[in-house]
Amino acid sequence: MLRKGLFLAFVLFVVAIMGCPGYAAWPERPVTMIVPFNPGGDTDFMGRIYSKLLQEELGQPVVVVNMAGAGGTVGAQQVADAANDGYTFLFYHTGNLYPNKMRGVTTLDHHAYEIVCIAGADDTNVLVAGKKAGFKDTADFLEKVRSADKGTYSAAVTASGYSCYILSNMEVGGNFSVNIVDCGGAADSIPMILGKQVDLGVATYGVYKQYIDNGSMIPLIAAGAERNANFSDVPTARELGFTTTIVDRYYFVAFPKGTDTNVIQKLANAIKNVQSKQVYADEIAKGYYLKPFFVDHDKAADFLENVWKQMEPFTDAMNRARK
Numbered sequence: 001m002l003r004k005g006l007f008l009a010f011v012l013f014v015v016a017i018m019g020c021p022g023y024a025a026w027p028e029r030p031v032t033m034i035v036p037f038n039p040g041g042d043t044d045f046m047g048r049i050y051s052k053l054l055q056e057e058l059g060q061p062v063v064v065v066n067m068a069g070a071g072g073t074v075g076a077q078q079v080a081d082a083a084n085d086g087y088t089f090l091f092y093h094t095g096n097l098y099p100n101k102m103r104g105v106t107t108l109d110h111h112a113y114e115i116v117c118i119a120g121a122d123d124t125n126v127l128v129a130g131k132k133a134g135f136k137d138t139a140d141f142l143e144k145v146r147s148a149d150k151g152t153y154s155a156a157v158t159a160s161g162y163s164c165y166i167l168s169n170m171e172v173g174g175n176f177s178v179n180i181v182d183c184g185g186a187a188d189s190i191p192m193i194l195g196k197q198v199d200l201g202v203a204t205y206g207v208y209k210q211y212i213d214n215g216s217m218i219p220l221i222a223a224g225a226e227r228n229a230n231f232s233d234v235p236t237a238r239e240l241g242f243t244t245t246i247v248d249r250y251y252f253v254a255f256p257k258g259t260d261t262n263v264i265q266k267l268a269n270a271i272k273n274v275q276s277k278q279v280y281a282d283e284i285a286k287g288y289y290l291k292p293f294f295v296d297h298d299k300a301a302d303f304l305e306n307v308w309k310q311m312e313p314f315t316d317a318m319n320r321a322r323k
Contacts, residue, residue: 026263030061032088036075036096038068041185042204042288046120046251047091049283050274057270071160072096073106080112084258089116089267094307095162095249102315103160110304113254117268118295118303119275120251123224124205124288125166126234127155128217133199138220138235145176154179155200156189162249163189163202166223168317173242174221193217205231206288224248230289247310250293252300268297 035047044066051062067075072092079090090113100106133153135141145153157163159182171177178200183189186203193201194216201208201217205228211217212231219234223246227236237246253271255264274280275292284290295303 026086026260026266027058027060029087030063031058031086033062033064034075034079034088034090035064035066036068036072036078036090036092037066038185039066041187042122042206043091043093043251045287046284049280050091050119050271053274053277053280054270057273058267070105071100071158073100073108076108076112077106079254079256080108082256084114084256084260086255086259086263088256090254091119091251092254093120093122093162093249093251094247094304094311095122095165096158096160098308098311099162099165099318100160102165102312102318104319105160109308110252110254110301112257114257114259114264115297115300115304116253116255116264117271117297117300118250118293119253119271120284120290121293122204122249122251122288122290124228124230124290125162125202125223125249126205126208126219126231127167127170127200127202127221127223128193128208128212128219129200130193130196130198131216131218132194132196135218135220137218138240141220142174142176142240145178150177151179153200154181154198155202156181156183156192156198157202158183158185164318165311165314166202166246168314169244169246170221170223170237170242172314172317173237173244174240204288228289244314245310247307250304250307252304265297268300272296 033047033051035044037043047064051064054062067078076092082088101109129135155167155178157167181198183192186207189201192198208217212219222234222236224236272294275294281292
């Protein structure tokens, strides 16, 4: 009887371990974080902060691999196709994932992954003008752009990215139209604006801050729902009476489909712990004027589905204006 009891206990132990493969030990080696953009941008900045602090949580290095191309699609596809062993994950954001789908660059969306969590939010994007464009302020800009012939003014955006979505949204809601120039990435818009190759640009405030501070760029309209305390003199599209509401950009973490649920939750817990650290809050505030924002694994996929439902109606506006 004792032997039967010991055998049963052993069987239950084995079943418990087999039902949770690798969870207790994961990660047993370095983990790769794919950032689907070049080094130096806001996504790379955020990913590298997480990389450093996640190592403390997980006990293994989290190695950032930049894999740019097609507005984030190359790196995103790499993770979708990767082995689901828990050692490759994506650090990306809705600002390119969904506009890439809206523009027909890819079919990838949140359904292509196991969504770990929402790891950040960005409501700091702004429409700016170069000083040489000749706008005195927001009111002057709106008056001139609304009365100008179509094509008089131009803006640098990432054609299949969040900046294009924001501008399309502002055009519809604010009743104006400008020419779109695909600049590639946000940093690439800077010399175009300063050199008056284009009049306008859209990006995270932190990208343009030094040029706003030295007077070579003028911030015109903020995309957030409310004024940001760090640039409180910039009016929002909403308060200007624009008839549309711009959806914020959200950073998310994702594994390939089929990754073990326990591994997913372990990484989500580690990210949640990182967000509670003051060093994390200080770094993202200093770098890009952001605040910690987190949605856990059990709600993250539904959260992204809701973001998609709010952004998708602007598909026609993005494509019609960019033809």
